[in-house]
Amino acid sequence: MNVLIVEDEKSLAKEMATFLKDEGYVCDVAHTGKEASEKVFVNPYDFMLLDLGLPDYEGLDLLKEAKEANQEAAVIILTARGSTGDKVKGLDMGADDYLAKPFSLLELSSRMQAIVRRKHGIKKSVTEIGDFQIDLTNRSVLFKNQIIGLTKKEFDILQYLVINKSRVVTRVQLTEHIWENGLEADYDSNYVDVHIKNLRKKMSQFASMDWLETVRGIGYRVNLSQ
């Protein structure tokens, strides 16, 4: 998958590229709008990660150009300007998703995976984890076709861990994921642990949960290599 990162902040672009390369994406970086505008006409990207606050270019114009050059390209808007107007406009103009800065790289990667599933019309959005099937589109967890009742937050946590499987996901990352707008998040509590505990209690009645590891002091990991 080819990704164009359009971000004038070089350090941020570098961190994003480092992470996405590890995830198996082929990354290209443009630090200016002009550079990005040229690149979208030449290369067929699968993804464009677009910072709207470019000093030399109106971000939404670039979005239009990218959509004209390549209909297939999925665009995720990144912005530090907290205006909902930009978000709505961007989504209206064909952007696929919107992430407010500062965002987590894990969040970015899971949004990208969600877009891939949507774009490629993957019907089989069911992931096998141990003896469980996790249906990402219908948001349900099954054991041998039997639905296990989870709360919204429990499912969100499980899904996030599954999407970022083999990685340690920290409590802060999980907290920020389940309290999306950041205002209700509580960084100083063990609510995440409470949800994991409930999740384990509910699911381990059916089958082994060994694949959900606790990484002491840090967070949790879905490890399927066992």
Place this chain on the structure above:
Amino acid sequence: MKLYYKLALINSVTRILIVAAFLVFAPGVIYKAAVTQVDSNLVKKKTKFFDYIVARIGMNEFMSKIAADSTYSDYTIFKENYISVEPDKEFREDTIFTSPRDIEGDIVQCRVLQHCFYHNGDIFLLEIGESVQYARDINSILKRMGLYIMLAVIIITAILDLGITQYLFYPLRKLESKLAATRHPEKFNFQPIATTTSDFRYLDNTISDMMIKIQDAFNIEKEFIANVSHELLTPISILQTRLENMLAKGNLDDEAQMKIIESQHTLGRLKQIIRSLLLISQIENNQPPKEDTAHVREILNEVTEEIEDRLIEKNLTVSLAPGPDYILSPCNRSLLFTMFFNLVNNAVKYNKPNGSILIETNRTASAYEVSIQDTGIGIAPENLRSIFHRFKKFNASGEESYGLGLPMVKTIAEFHGAEVSAESEPGKGSKFTVSFHLN
């Protein structure tokens, strides 16, 4: 009282006074003027009389007629005058006075000029009289009709006045309704009002100019907030992604990993403070959209569901008591959620183990009230007044707080035209009430 009503009222009062003064003073003035006119006529006619006698009849001829009849009186020499000549005993100065005279059978008020003259050594008295009846008649008509005339004049002119001032002040009313429709300077309508009155034009232009200045100030502030948010959040983004990459590499020892986790934590707090401050200033600048229609109890239900996982640690219970619902429109639903969540979250944070939280909705004559009551540590009376101030912290429980939760609650409430109040008893608990005014 509206200006044009005042003007019409003042005009009517002055008119009543003028008409009343006229009615009081006019009869005297008219009569006086009539008498003066008549008197000067009489003096002229005295001269004319002698000229007439001398020219037509001859003085001696005339006087011999007098001697024969011993008196002469006639009404025909001059129109509307009566004239008499008779011998007199003593000579008197000329006098004019008012006196009733019998003219052809009618008693008529007359001004009478008396003039003595000598003829062949004898004294004669000439009287010339003229009726002043018509002046009296006018006065009596005035007295009879005056009240009706006055009323008619006043009513007609008052109606005309009101119509004219209404018409003249129409631009002012347009300006008023334009201002009434401007709930925020951003919503001001710059279309000039149609008027040929320079005062109104000046007023309209001045208000428009001031609105432009206010809007400029707002825009500068908004731009500043946007810039600050960009400038602060971009470095935080870099830090956050860098920390995540360091963790993702997985080649760090345990201690380094723990440090990174702690840094993530600190960064999280920093993000939350900046986001809260940004949100507060955005709301104060009227930036968030207000386009939703929301049921208050539905939001409260969501809040109690969302808060559930935070109750376990202290074994708390939260309950939403049965009560009336209220539909808010237009509103910003997600901000209202944040507001109620913050209040309930505080009730969780500052509660005692095994405590409870009671959410009630209530409708009074003038307001819809949502109250959130806890059984927590409470707030000292001296602190109660400043809990809604930014960065004020009265942290006795050891709970982490940024001092922005309640200021945000207050800002969101005010954004929706609501008020927040707090009452508390230290050691027993606190009660926060949000009151939405009923229209």
